[in-house]
Amino acid sequence: MLVVAERDQLPVAEARTGDPAAWETLFHRYQLPLYVYVFELVHDEQASLDIVQETFINAVRHIGGLREDDKIGGGLFGIAHQKCVQRSRKQTREDNALEEVGAAPPESEAGPDDLLIRHENEEAFMRLLNELPPPQRSVLLLYFVEDFSVDQIAEITGAPAGTVKSRLYYAKKALRKRMEDP
């Protein structure tokens, strides 16, 4: 069972003063979610570890720029996302084909845990996730890993909220369809 500390219990105020114990707690809370997010985008263990490390260092240096304490998670994922984008730009151009999908997605009330996957389908889920274009995969990972809202994901990725909503909708739709019809 995954144990995740509540965001409002995190010692962000203490971290601002440079308290090493507070930073330990923050890093411990976010190290695995950050790594999962980065790895599923870059698919390179060493590169993912490097990006997580750079994210932590940047967070220590720029904690003063964080306006609200409860946005520490979004701030960390925002730094990690930028690092991933920089890396992918060096390698290849991102596939933005699905950004041009026209119809506005309908509102969805379902949470990230509404998609339950059988044990025998886990490999298929991972394969299908990796088949998604990077922009959709990124949005879906942020949604699955940290349950970020559309606005938070928009802040992290720097994309408009409408685009995020569209990407999330079509990514979930594609994932469901492929899971149901293997």
Add this chain to the structure above:
Amino acid sequence: MKTPREILFERHRPVEPRLDALRRKVVAEHLGERSPCLRRNTRNVRAAWQARDLLRRTWLELVWPSRHAWAGMGALWLVIVAADLHMKAASPAVPLARAEPGAALAQAFAEQRRVLAELLPPAKPRDIQAARPGAGRRSEQLRPFKAC
């Protein structure tokens, strides 16, 4: 049945020892005693807290207990300032006279010189020459040569 989050986290759980090592390294190198970043942050935060604490204590110990007296004194000062401004606005001659003290002084000085010039007769050039201690030919002023 598992949620996508559980599947993702379980798949990457084996990398946690490396993440722990990485975390400790970052904390040791960037948040240790010698870290300039930490020193700067700590110094700034401490200074801000000290300033806030000083303001708070001053307010609580000096102002708040006698707040009625401070308010009364403030109101009195406001009345005094208002009265002063009102009086200045009512008599414009006073600031005008004060505006040029140098000119008035120069005028008075010139008047004094004129009165003195009227009272005292002007000095003659011959008298002036006679009054000088070293007046006359230069040769007459020479003292006789003394042999050693």
